Amino acid sequence: xxxxxxxxxxxxxxxxxxxxxxxxxxxxxxxxxxxxxxxxxxxxxxxxxxxxxxxxxxxxxxxxxxxxxxxxxxxxxxxxxxxxxxxxxxxxxxxxxxxxxxxxxxxxxxxxxxxxxxxxxxxxxxxxxxxxxxxxxxxxxxxxxxxxxxxxxxxxxxxxxxxxxxxxxxxxxxxxxxxxxxxxxxxxxxxxxxxxxxxxxxxxxxxxxxxxxxxxxxxxxxxxxxxxxxxxxxx
Numbered sequence: 468x469x470x471x472x473x474x475x476x477x478x479x480x481x482x483x484x485x486x487x488x489x490x491x492x493x494x495x496x497x498x499x500x501x502x503x504x505x506x507x508x509x510x511x512x513x514x515x516x517x518x519x520x521x522x523x524x525x526x527x528x529x530x531x532x533x534x535x536x537x538x539x540x541x542x543x544x545x546x547x548x549x550x551x552x553x554x555x556x557x558x559x560x561x562x563x564x565x566x567x568x569x570x571x572x573x574x575x576x577x578x579x580x581x582x583x584x585x586x587x588x589x590x591x592x593x594x595x596x597x598x599x600x601x602x603x604x605x606x607x608x609x610x611x612x613x614x615x616x617x618x619x620x621x622x623x624x625x626x627x628x629x630x631x632x633x634x635x636x637x638x639x640x641x642x643x644x645x646x647x648x649x650x651x652x653x654x655x656x657x658x659x660x661x662x663x664x665x666x667x668x669x670x671x672x673x674x675x676x677x678x679x680x681x682x683x684x685x686x687x688x689x690x691x692x693x694x695x696x697x698x699x700x701x702x
Contacts, residue, residue, distance in 0.1 A: 494546055494594040495520060498677025500628035501531050501542035502667060503600040504642060504660045505608030509688040510600040511657075512540045513664040515672075515699060516681040518547050527680040527701065534692055535561060536571045539601035540685045541581070544628035545615070546594035553593050556584055574601025578611040578619060586617035596627040601687055608654075608687070623654070630671035630678045637667050657686065665697065672700040 498519040504511045518529035532542040533554045541557065543550035560580055564572045572580070578599050585593060592615040599611040612625040624642045626634040641663045644650030655663070664684060672679045679702070684695040 493591075495548075496545060496594070496629070497525070497529075497547040498629045499531055499544055500626065500630040500634060500668070500671055500675070500678045501544050501598055502624070502626040502634055502638065502664060503542060503598045503610045504624045504638070504655065504664060505600070505610045505622075506657055506660055507654050508602075508606055508608065509657050509660075509686060510540075510602070510608040510610060511660045511664050512542050512598070512600045512685040512687070513668060514542050514544075514683050515668060515678045516683060517677065517679045519677045522676075530683055532683050532685060534685075535577060535599075536574075536601070537691050538687055539572075539574045539577050539599065540687060540692060542598040542600065542627075544596050544631075549593040550595045550597075553584070553595055553597070557581060560584070573604060574599070574609050574611075575603055577601065578609075578621075581611070582613065582617045582619040584617070585613060585615060589616040592616050598625050598627060600685075602689070606689060626667070628678070630675035633671050633674055634667045637670065638663070641666075657688075661686065668699060 499515050499517055501514040512532055514531035516528045516530055517524060518526040529547060531544060532540055535541050535557055561572050581599055595615060597613045601609055603609045610622050610625055612620050612622050624638045626638055639645040642655060668682050679700045682697040682699050686693040
């Protein structure tokens with residue numbers, strides 16, 4: 468009588484991801500916070516300038532907000548290198564538009580171009596959470612918020628970054644009047660919006676170690692872009 472050994476199926480091999488100490492990662496979150504608030508005929512954009520990697524501070528002044536035209540500012544958070552590359556691409560496309568049409572791209576047109584640019588890179592996206600701010604065709608303040616793959620929404624205000632969980636509820640309360648009795652709504656005046664932006668960062672630096680050092684504030688109106696630099700906590 469023949470004795471057959473039991474047959475065993477070969478073990479299924481599952482790919483194993485190996486992590487080496489200090490290995491390369493295509494995405495890094497360099498911390499920091501950005502916000503924008505739209506008004507009737509202006510926009511306030513504010514970003515801190517600290518760039519971090521974990522508990523290390525790479526730079527105490529590495530701006531996150533960039534001027535794209537005479538009435539458009541892009542504020543970023545996420546991976547600083549991706550943000551800089553995204554700005555380069557947008558500037559090149561805006562320059563091509565200028566040479567072709569002999570005029571600067573409007574904020575809504577820039578907003579659509581940014582959405583298309585992010586969507587084009589959706590399979591290996593820029594690790595950036597952008598806020599584009601400027602004036603629309605009617606001269607009203609416009610804020611466009613995005614995710615990294617190009618989904619776009621026009622909003623009155625937006626905060627992104629490492630302190631966004633602190634700043635966004637503050638803006639909900641102070642800008643939108645959430646949970647405020649007797650709040651009449653409506654857009655803020657320029658000085659109030661500026662004050663709220665400064666207060667948001669002053670408070671955020673007390674709780675978020677990745678936000679601090681310097682604050683860049685941009686006021687966009689019909690006369691152009693006005694920039695201000697303020698000091699924040701350095702620890």
